[in-house]
Structure formats: structure tokens, C-alpha cells
Amino acid sequence: MESVSTTPAALRRAVREWPDRPALVDTQWNTPVEYTWSQLHDRVVEVAAALIASGIAHGDRVALWSPNSHHWPVAALGIHYAGGVLVPLNTRYTAGEAVDVIERSDARAVLVSGEFLGTDHAAELMTAHRGSMPDLVVRIALSDNRVPVDDAVDWDDFLSLATADTRAQAHARADAVAPDDLSDILFTSGTTGKSKGVLAEHRQTVAGSHAWGANGRLSPDDRYLMVNPYFHTFGYKAGILPCTLFGATMIPQAVYSPTEAMKHVAAQRITVFPGAPTIFQTILDEPARESVDLSSLRLVVTGASIVPVVLVERIQRDLGVDTVITAYGLTEASGFVSTCTPDDDDDTVANTCGRAFAGMEIALSEQGEVLARGKMVMRGYLDDEVATAETIDADGWLHTGDIGTLDERGNLTITDRLKDMYICGGFNVYPAEVEQTLARLDGVTESAVIGVPDERLGEVGRAYLTVRADAGLDADGVIAYAREHLANFKVPRSVVFVDAFPRNAAGKILKRELD
Template sequence: MDTGGGWATIPELVRDAAARYGGREAVVDGRARITYAELGERVERSAAACLAARIRPGDRVAIWAPNTLDWIVSALGAVTAGAVLVPLNTRFKGAEAADILARSRARLLLVTGTFLGTSYVASLRRAQQAGAALPALEQVVVLGDTAPDVPGYRSWKEFLAAGDKVTNAEVRERAAALTPSSPSDIVFTSGTTGRPKGAVITHAQTVRGYEIWSGLAGLREGDRYLIVNPFFHTFGYKAGIIACLTRGATMIPQPVFDVDTVLAHIAAERVSVLPGPPTLHQSLLDHPGRDAHDLSTLRLVVTGAAVVPLRLVERLRGELGVDTVLTAYGLSEASGIVTMCRRGDPPERIASTSGRAIPGTEVRVESAGPGEPGEVLVRGFNVMREYFEDPAATAEAITPDGWLRTGDVGILDADGYLRITDRVKDMFIVGGFNAYPAEVEQLLGLHPDVADVAVVGVPDSRLGEVGKAYVVRRRGAVLTADDLIAWARREMANYKVPRHVAFVTELPRNASGKVVKGWLRENTGESMGKTMGKMSGED
């Protein structure tokens, strides 16, 4: 399969990047600064340690850690050794991590020591003591200098030292045995609408997809890329690490999103590329200390969501002087990339759509007629091979002729640009009319006092269901529920107008930035008021 950049596999990409960009800075992580040549050497050493640990081609190796240099080296090392990478969400509790480890039958786990005040090792061990069975898990490597004195656990330093007896030739022989169709990773879905399922993605899909992403975005050698998107998500790992490898850009991983740290990084490291969800860029623009930092090096922003306000695109261009602002759409089951805007698209199109199909991909909408909303279907090189060991779910998701049912609702315009309007499961029916929360959110987001908003359907005795909006006010705003509802009645069809409004200080989001709609629906009414009261200080 032609991957677009001449690489058949991820190890080929890593070796080529090390040779092509050898002296250029590859990763900056705190005081650690390494070149592409050094990165290549560290990845081979990590792969050698996997071989020494008896990891076989196709074995699953999980990683449960935040964005760091060690994540990059250990993950790429595992993949170079022929393992299938299983990234774990850093917000998981021990039982949740154990569930993915058990279902993927991971033989090796690479885990951080302590992150955000939580010992991941202790969390996992508590889950095991409570009955979580992990018979396939043979080794746990703690990405630090020490590990607990427990059989099967060792430190990163000890793990690497064990690989010293494995030669570079043995590592390269193992890597060379991989084919484009070999699985490279299993990305478990975020689980916002149900139990996570593991999308199996191949080497060719990964390198081809993110060579395309890099080309459409205009990523180039010498760019300095602040990677705030979590590595366990395709937006962080593939649109971050893999994309940088294709172009020789410098990776600057940031473990946790904090706007002050982002501002400091941009100024100190002369960051030029900052992809992320709209909330990241909104908080950057609205930060009271923004003007104290030199942000003039920023030139490329890629974002994506059902709702990207036009004024966000205009402010990024006008206030920060960002040359290129693009929106895109993807999902784990399609290698994380389906559509993307093109450089030169007008701001209105960038804000109102997620772009058009990337090369090698078809997109259609299953709907009643042209211009009407329907489920988005995708076919092409990027569609996952399967859900891991779940043929029933795979058959439900992929049609016999290769179309992936995304579960997203969208509209295609005459030029092939896709506007995502919602998730199929998020739609609610108001008196017989289909209401799409993302459409309502986009309209409510136009109110000058609304900083962030999420809408869900709630039961109603007369209409069946009605909308409830959870709203984050802009700093200093005194907007009331009655004010917003009255405004909404002037701006949208009556069935779309939320009948209930709750003001909150922030929306519940998972670590990849998605609003957890299921949590909002489950916590409406009295329990929601109490929970949100803790967040916002009001009902």
C-alpha cells in the first residue's frame, strides 16, 4: 500500500526521520532536549528491551502515562518491536484500566509513577486485589527510577538495561518483518456513549493518514509543536508524534492542559503549531495575562468539534495573527482522520464545516434528501480493520461494501464539505421534531455572554423531550436563564429553544476534550443541581 511518504511502517518512519533530520531538535521535555538522531537511538534501545522481555510480534503492549518524552520513546519502541500499542486514558481509575488490560490481553504495561497526585501503580494493584484478573499481564514497567518490590514490576532504567544484550541488527530484523497491514495500535473509543471498543489500526493506515494530515495542515520542518492533546488519543499521538516525524517538527509535550503553562511554553519555546479543541484556544484568547506573553510565533492551529464559533476563527487570525486556522473531523474507527479544511478556505467555511474528505477517502450522508441531516458514512484506506475480537460489533459498524457507520449526524454541501450536527444517540425529539444538540449549541454560542455550552434532551410531560442547556458565562457576564431563553426564541425555531438553563463554571469533559453528554443526561434534575452547585455555586 502506498502510504504517501514512502514509509510502509512506523519503524521505517522513525528511522527515516532520524536519518533525515538527525541534528534537528526532536523533543523538548522540561530540561531534556534530544535530537532526531538521539530519538532514533532511544527508540531502538526501547525496542531492544521489548525483545529482551520476550515481546512477540502482535503482542499487545499497553501504556498508561501522560505526555512525556518517556511516552514517546517507550511507545515507539514497543511498536518497533512489532507490538500492538494499547494507549490507556490517563483519567482512568484502576478498575477501568484493568478492564482494558484484560480485554486486550496486554502482556506488558508501561505506566507512570504518580500523575496529578495519583499513584497509578497503587490504583492498579488495588483493582487487582479487589478481584480484577489480569492473567496475560506478565510485566509492569514503571516509567521512573524506582518500582515497587513486587514480582513482575521493574523500573524503566532496569527494563532498558535488560535490553543491552540485544543487538541493533536484531531490532532492525524484527522491525523489517512488519508489513503495512500489520496492526500498529488498538485505540479504545472514549466510552462517552457506552463501553469502550478497541479499533484496530494498521501501520499503513497510520503513516498514510498523518502524512496526509501534515500536508493539508502545512506542517513543515522546523515547526515547534506544543502537544497538549493527550497521547492516548489519536489527536495527540498521531496528529502529534507521528505527524512531527513525517516533517521533522519539534515535539513539546505538555502533560496537562493549563493555560498559564501553554502561554509560557509558546513564548519560551517559540511555538508555531498548537492544535487542540476549541476550548483550549478560547481560554488562551480570554486569559487576562495573554498580552504579557509573546505569541507572535504561532502560525498554525488545527481544531475540531461540532461547534467552532466563527468569532473564534476570526479572533485567532485577527488578535494572534495566526496564518492558518483549520477544522477537521475524525474518529478512532477511521484512524482519527476523515475530513479536513484546506488552507485558503474562508473563515465562514472553516467555522461552519469540518472540511471535505481527505485523499483516498469517501464520505456520504445517509439521509432523506440532499442537504438534509443523516448519519455520516466513511469508506477508504483509513477505516479500521475491526473492533478487537468483537465480530458482532464490527459487522454492525462496517457494511459489507466497506462503509463505516460513524454514529455522527451531518450534512454535506454541494462542494463536499461536511458539517457535523450531532451524534445519532444525542438527538432528541421535541413534539415530533428532531432536535440536534450541536446545532442548538452553535446558535447559543453566538450569544455574546456565552463562553461554552452543552445541550441535552430531558423528559417533558407535554412534548416528550425538550432541551436543557448547561452554560458557562463569559467573565463578568450577568446573563440569566430568562434572558438566554428569550434571546433563543428570537434566533431559532421554537422546538430548538431550550426550556431549561443551568449555569456552571465548566462543562464535564473527558481527557480528549469531549463533553460527556451521558453524564449530563444522567445527572439532570435534583442530583444535577446539587452536583453543578458544587461546580458553580448556584442551581
């Protein structure tokens, strides 16, 4: 296939290569939606033409605040087709947090969901924050409640703004999108402070999405279950865009539950299912799993946090998935730094994050910090030259903030976050090592370890655990198990059992909220 370096070019190629193949299937709503690549392209052009009719210019930023549905890929690709810059908003944001990103990114339009799971984000914005909104606010109706919101345009009415003239302009805009134009501004998870806007260009975005899809050997025969939120790189750049580049069918799921995910796999004959480690942990622990046909699955990809070795082993053994890939990335590299491959042996997949993606390099600093350089590294941070210079050095190396090791084959293993390390009695303790150990204790479903102050040792470990209802574990038993498997300075001195962990949208545990 011809190479492309912008998302409009990728979509046009998809239409040429697979015009009548399924592009998107969304059965979540009262009226199911199925698009071929030709039909998806037509809807994208319609969005682009409506944006142009509404005064959106090349380079303008457009915010998108909505859960996974057929509207999201259509809207995102439509923004790009019109030459705009996509600003995805975290669906877990409060209205105030959403307004902060809308204002910081100088968005000229907002596409926002109506009533969904008892919340109407469009109504929230237009009721309490009208003065902070741009002129164009489009309400995406996801339920049967189509009561209009003052000063917001209904999705269907918005699309009707497209004319023959603005459709022609849309095609011209798509022609004009350059590889070094901004494709999106994604805001970081903010696990250690205020989120930053990451500026990514089309060439960076497409390079990463192509490398991800090629590594997973995606094809038009694949059916991709999308539980990862579209506003995150895992759902957008490792989901929507690889499908566009390789012709796989997108099947969105707006609200994750293990039972609904398994139903989708069985009914839609899903072949590709990426997700955060917690996704697969819940499926493996679901009592109804053995009664559901999951045999169509060929590829599971997980990442987004430290992955317990035992989880990879269970996905392979208990779900019967032929290929499990672990990967590592961060928003500042479009989500793509390193990956295992389908040809890697089980030990490599279980114990490493693989080697650098095509187009990327990996190195370690003297302190063991993981450095990344290459095609996927961001342009910089929005309106923050100081933070950009602190993160990307003069030689182009992106400083990730993660600690890792590289083996003789170039396989990367993430041992911890640089900021998570604590010192116990003069010894460095990396919580990820302790968490990996606790993950093998029968009954533990997930763990998080932090350092807490101690008068004698400076800091000692505290383990937070979620456990199965029938586990029968207590703190003394957990500590005794840790002593069997870890040096004394690594053993947690206290254990806290929790029902659930505080998380960001990527599924990462917010450790700062545990202490």
C-alpha cells in the first residue's frame, strides 16, 4: 500500500482499498449503526463541511467531549479533514475541568455529548459555563432524550449545515493538511500534577499508529473491540487510526463491564482486544467467563501501567489467546515507545515491554531513566516552553520519568516511576517490584505500594490491596508472604485493603491519593 502521513490521506486510502468492507459497527444504541469505509468517509466529509460552514478555519482547535460511540471517529476524522486540530476531553472530567481545557486550548468549537448515564455534559456547559464557550457548541444526542439545550446545536441539525460548496471546500482542506500540521492536543493524565497539553503533528501521530498496527498485524479481516476511551492515546492512536490505516473494523463500547465486553466478543467475533491490565483482570475473574465463546480472539495487547507477570500468564492460559503483546508508551510519544511482537517468546512478553517501535530509539540515563527519541516524539507542550525544554533535551531525547532496564536484545523492562521510588534505611525501593511479588499471592487482584514516613528508616512501604471476596487474607499473611520473597527493606510494614483504587482515565492508579 502507498504510504501516507496525514489522517485525511489515510482515510482516503481506506476508501480506495476497502470501499465496501465494514469500517465501524456500533450496536450500543436503539438504532444500530454500520458503516463501510465509503460510508464512513461520506460522514466524515459531512462533519468537515458543517465545521467549515460554521466558520472553522484551517488550524482551528475543536474540542470533543463524548464517550465511545460511532460519533467519535466520525467527528475526530471530520475535524482533521477540515484542517482542524482535535482536542479530546476526558469523559471523567467535571464541567469545570472541561472548561479549563477548552479555554487553555483556545478551542473554537465544542462537540459534546447530551444525556448519557444520567449526565448531560452539553447542558452542564451551556447552563453554568455559557460565557466560557465558543460560538459553536454541538450536542451529540446519545439517548432518546433530544430535548434541546439553549444555544447548542443538535448533532443532526449541525450536519445539515453542510452544503455542496462546503463539501468541496472540505476536500480542498483535506488536500492542504500537511504532515507537520498539528493533528491534536492531548492532555496528560496528570498523575503527578496539573495536566499538560501535548502537541502532536500528523506525521508523528500517523507514524505511531502505523507502527502499532503493523506490529499487531492488523488487516481488514480483524474486528477490534474498543473499550479503551477514545480521548486517550490507547483508544484513539492505537485504535481508531490503526483501523483506518489497516482496514480493521471498529466496534466501540462506551461503558466497560466484563459481561458486556464478553458479549461483544462472542456476538461480533472480535479478534483484537486491547486494554489496560484491569480490563483483563476483571474478565479473568468473571464467574460467567467459561460459558461465553471467546475463541475468536487472536490478539490481546495490554499496557498503560506496570503489568503483573502473572496476569500475562493467565491471559495466555485461561483465555486461550494465541498472541499477547505488552507495550509501553506515553502521551508525549503518541503512546508508542516499545513493544513486544507476535513472534516473541512467552518469557519476553511476560517480563518485558519489548523493543523500540519502528522509528523510535530507547536509551537509559545514568540514573536509569528511560529516554526515547524518534518519529513519534511530540512537538512540545502547549504554551510551556520551559516544560518542553525540561522534557526534550538538546539531543532530542524525551525524558519519560520512568525507570527501566535494557537487556542484551534491547528489551525494555519498566521497573518503576522515577517519582514513585522511596528510600528505606538507605536502600532504594522500587514499588513495582513489590507489586509484582504481591500479584502472585492467591486472592490478590491488584496492589499499589507507596513509601510512608518512618522515624527510624526514613520511609517504609505500605501496600494497598484489592482482593477477591473469598480470599481470606489479612495484613499479617500478606506481610509474611512478602518476607518469603523479598529482601527485608522491600517488605511493606503495613497493609491496607481497599474496595477500589482511585484511577485516572488511562487506568493508572493515582498513588498520590493513597497516602
